[in-house]
Amino acid sequence: DADVTQTPRNRITKTGKRIMLECSQTKGHDRMYWYRQDPGLGLRLIYYSFDVKDINKGEISDGYSVSRQAQAKFSLSLESAIPNQTALYFCATSDNRGYEQYFGPGTRLTVT
Amino acid sequence: GENVEQHPSTLSVQEGDSAVIKCTYSDSASNYFPWYKQELGKRPQLIIDIRSNVGEKKDQRIAVTLNKTAKHFSLHITETQPEDSAVYFCAPRIYNQGGKLIFGQGTELSVKP
Numbered sequence: 533d534a535d536v537t538q539t540p541r542n543r544i545t546k547t548g549k550r551i552m553l554e555c556s557q558t559k560g561h562d563r564m565y566w567y568r569q570d571p572g573l574g575l576r577l578i579y580y581s582f583d584v585k586d587i588n589k590g591e592i593s594d595g596y597s598v599s600r601q602a603q604a605k606f607s608l609s610l611e612s613a614i615p616n617q618t619a620l621y622f623c624a625t626s627d628n629r630g631y632e633q634y635f636g637p638g639t640r641l642t643v644t
Numbered sequence: 645g646e647n648v649e650q651h652p653s654t655l656s657v658q659e660g661d662s663a664v665i666k667c668t669y670s671d672s673a674s675n676y677f678p679w680y681k682q683e684l685g686k687r688p689q690l691i692i693d694i695r696s697n698v699g700e701k702k703d704q705r706i707a708v709t710l711n712k713t714a715k716h717f718s719l720h721i722t723e724t725q726p727e728d729s730a731v732y733f734c735a736p737r738i739y740n741q742g743g744k745l746i747f748g749q750g751t752e753l754s755v756k757p
Contacts, residue, residue: 572749631693632690636687
């Protein structure tokens with residue numbers, strides 16, 4: 533689904549480095565989400581935004597921050613990466629009814 | 645917080661058999677119950693969903709049933725095919741927490757030809 537894109541797709545970084553993951557969407561949705569996926573743990577919500585001025589913490593926000601630069605762009609930052617942040621990160625969007633979520637292709641992040 | 649559990653965590657069936665995955669949740673105010681499929685190396689995608697005013701919904705070989713009293717809903721796949729092999733996630737929507745979806749841990753379904 534090219535409507536939701538993520539950059540980079542893969543990233544290897546070192547402990548202590550700052551890194552930003554970017555998400556863009558052309559679906560015109562107001563709601564955007566960042567999830568983290570680890571084997572056996574499903575998808576866990578990091579942050580979500582219901583519009584440009586509304587940003588909320590999810591269940592695992594510690595060590596992460598976000599920026600909603602525009603309706604179409606939602607970035608996730610790791611201020612000082614640590615190895616246990618190694619995971620697959622997904623961005624998702626939904627319309628204001630909040631039913632179906634549309635996922636990006638994911639970013640595989642490795643922190644060494 | 646909301647507790648969501650999926651069972652089983654892994655499921656292996658022969659091609660043509662049926663598969664059932666169950667999801668239990670704790671928030672009685674939940675009002676939307678989707679199932680997502682994630683193929684290996686791909687993104688999760690919605691395959692079927694049900695709203696709280698409906699007990700069952702079918703779409704070809706897949707169906708979802710809801711028991712609001714017992715707070716669980718199930719995914720049913722009939723006549724399984726190798727391309728059904730994937731990880732399946734339930735994700736009930738939490739009504740009183742801004743409508744967030746809470747994903748279960750996932751069920752890895754393997755369909756053997």
